[in-house]
Amino acid sequence: MLMxxxxxxxxxxxxxxxxxxxxxxxxxxxxxxxxxxxxxIAPEESGAVFLxxxxxxxxxxxxxxxxxxxxxxxxxxxDAMLAAFAVEFPCLTETLSDPKFTNSCIRxxxxxxxxxxxxxxxxxxxxxxxxxxxxxxxNAMQRLSSAAYDxxxxxxxxxxxxxxxxxWQEDQSGNLLWANDAYAKRKPVFxxxxxxxxxxxxxxxxxxxxxxxxxxxxxFDIKSVSxxxxxxxxxxxxxxxxxxxxxxxxxxxxxGKTFGELSIGLAIFNKNRQLTMFNxxxxxxxxxxxxxxxxxxxxxxxxxxxxxxxxxxxPKNYASWREQFxxxxxxxxxxTYSKNWALPDGQTFRVTGKPHxxxxxxxxxxxxxxxxxxxxxxxxxxxxSQAVLDTLQEAIAVFSSTGTMVxxxxxxxxxxxxxxxxMLEHRELHTEMKAWQDCCTPSPLWNDMxxxxxxxxxxxxxxxxxxxDDGRQLDCHANPIAGGTTMVRFAIAQPxxxxxxxxxxxxxxxxxxxx
Numbered sequence: 001m002l003m004x005x006x007x008x009x010x011x012x013x014x015x016x017x018x019x020x021x022x023x024x025x026x027x028x029x030x031x032x033x034x035x036x037x038x039x040x041i042a043p044e045e046s047g048a049v050f051l052x053x054x055x056x057x058x059x060x061x062x063x064x065x066x067x068x069x070x071x072x073x074x075x076x077x078x079d080a081m082l083a084a085f086a087v088e089f090p091c092l093t094e095t096l097s098d099p100k101f102t103n104s105c106i107r108x109x110x111x112x113x114x115x116x117x118x119x120x121x122x123x124x125x126x127x128x129x130x131x132x133x134x135x136x137x138x139n140a141m142q143r144l145s146s147a148a149y150d151x152x153x154x155x156x157x158x159x160x161x162x163x164x165x166x167x168w169q170e171d172q173s174g175n176l177l178w179a180n181d182a183y184a185k186r187k188p189v190f191x192x193x194x195x196x197x198x199x200x201x202x203x204x205x206x207x208x209x210x211x212x213x214x215x216x217x218x219x220f221d222i223k224s225v226s227x228x229x230x231x232x233x234x235x236x237x238x239x240x241x242x243x244x245x246x247x248x249x250x251x252x253x254x255x256g257k258t259f260g261e262l263s264i265g266l267a268i269f270n271k272n273r274q275l276t277m278f279n280x281x282x283x284x285x286x287x288x289x290x291x292x293x294x295x296x297x298x299x300x301x302x303x304x305x306x307x308x309x310x311x312x313x314x315p316k317n318y319a320s321w322r323e324q325f326x327x328x329x330x331x332x333x334x335x336t337y338s339k340n341w342a343l344p345d346g347q348t349f350r351v352t353g354k355p356h357x358x359x360x361x362x363x364x365x366x367x368x369x370x371x372x373x374x375x376x377x378x379x380x381x382x383x384x385s386q387a388v389l390d391t392l393q394e395a396i397a398v399f400s401s402t403g404t405m406v407x408x409x410x411x412x413x414x415x416x417x418x419x420x421x422x423m424l425e426h427r428e429l430h431t432e433m434k435a436w437q438d439c440c441t442p443s444p445l446w447n448d449m450x451x452x453x454x455x456x457x458x459x460x461x462x463x464x465x466x467x468x469d470d471g472r473q474l475d476c477h478a479n480p481i482a483g484g485t486t487m488v489r490f491a492i493a494q495p496x497x498x499x500x501x502x503x504x505x506x507x508x509x510x511x512x513x514x515x
Contacts, residue, residue, distance in 0.1 A: 041126075048129040050081050057081075063129075081127065089116060096125070166220065166235035177230060188220065188235075264366045271359030273298045273329065285349070285365050286311050299329055299363075311349075313341050328353070332361045340368065348372045394491045399453050401484035403429035415490055429453060441467045445476065452478050453486045465493070 041049050041059050048067055051059040057077035060068075064081075071080035085092050088108040095101060101120060108114040119126040160167050161180050166188070168179035188208040208218055219242045220235040259266055265282035269275055274296045283290055287309055288302070297305075306312045331337030332353025341349040350366040389396055389409035395416070397408040405427045413419065416435050429450065437446055445464040452462045462478040473493035481487050 050127045052125040054123055168233050169230050171230050264364050266364060268362045269299050285367055310344050394489045397488045399429055399486050403454055
């Protein structure tokens with residue numbers, strides 16, 4: 001019996017010890033669950049609870065998200081939260097703006113049984129919607145949600161009603177169900193479907209009849225959205241775009257017609273060095289094929305084809321031929337390229353580069369073969385006339401009606417000690433007359449000659465005689481020629497010698513007496 005009691009005692013003591021050990025282990029700090037951060041949202045929490053780190057939303061319950069999700073498209077999360085609570089708690093914004101604020105409880109002005117708990121610790125802000133009873137909190141959530149969606153719906157209604165864009169709704173039969181103010185004010189009547197333009201992004205451009213007594217039709221870009229039982233239409237006025245396109249098309253046609261009538265070849269290259277415009281004169285002058293030009297070739301290709309057609313001067317150094325293409329392009333963009341191309345067949349082109357905005361440039365081809373030929377012929381005539389004058393022994397000078405010397409010959413240069421290379425230079429009458437007077441004795445004839453040369457109208461030939469410093473007599477002549485010019489001639493007079501008759505010459509009186 002004693003042994004049984006001892007064994008029972010041992011068992012009870014062991015059980016008690018085990019119980020104590022279990023209790024010690026359960027109360028040990030190492031076995032406790034970790035605490036949640038201050039203000040953190042527990043998983044089992046319900047209602048509208050927001051947790052912000054500064055102005056950044058780091059956590060929220062589902063009810064809280066339902067309050068702000070339709071606002072976050074245009075507002076930040078923090079501002080959306082303030083807007084959601086603004087109806088029930090208008091002083092919330094002012095309370096949170098106080099930097100010294102930490103914890104508070106704000107009751108609703110509509111229902112004092114509803115309140116929000118606010119905690120701010122270490123930069124974290126926790127806002128929770130609560131009520132004295134669960135039903136109070138649920139009613140507050142419904143009021144807030146209803147007010148939020150009503151405000152959102154009212155805003156959308158105001159946007160569509162007062163938008164300058166035409167908005168209307170039609171049923172499946174095309175009957176008007178609803179329209180905003182802009183549509184109701186204009187009441188557009190769209191014309192038949194064949195008078196529309198299909199645009200990108202499911203847009204179509206339709207024309208309507210004249211509005212409010214306007215003389216011209218108006219165009220609208222229409223976007224249609226299909227619904228289950230109706231269709232929404234959104235229209236923007238595109239009249240200005242259409243008028244601008246029409247004006248641009250007319251301008252391009254006028255420009256093309258003008259370019260087509262030009263006798264100067266025109267080639268316009270864009271900033272990518274591709275040919276974007278040319279006129280018929282370019283085709284006629286260069287014999288470049290139309291299909292080749294219409295393919296928008298680069299300037300390198302165009303110049304290379306011109307060389308193949310012998311429509312460019314042959315290079316002296318073919319190795320640097322490709323570099324000349326770059327030089328032509330660079331000078332054209334700077335507006336400094338202007339050269340005469342002497343072609344192997346005798347033609348001459350004047351090629352000019354003109355810069356255009358946005359890096360574009362144009363090359364103008366002008367056929368100056370006739371002008372060059374005329375200049376050559378004119379230069380040849382001048383050289384021939386000069387050569388003829390130089391063969392004459394008389395000193396000749398030609399003066400215009402204003403007193404400018406047009407030309408003179410070698411005999412003139414030798415007589416008046418003038419340089420031969422100055423013969424074709426334009427010199428003034430008073431300068432030349434001073435040289436004449438310096439080489440002659442004083443005489444009033446020089447004033448008469450000056451007046452004669454500067455005289456306008458019809459004139460008779462004029463002549464007089466001057467005396468050189470060396471005693472020689474100088475015959476001076478002035479003759480009017482074409483265009484009011486005057487030709488002045490100077491000639492050294494032959495000396496007059498006395499005639500000595502022989503004493504043996506028969507006497508006529510004696511011979512008469514002998515008869």
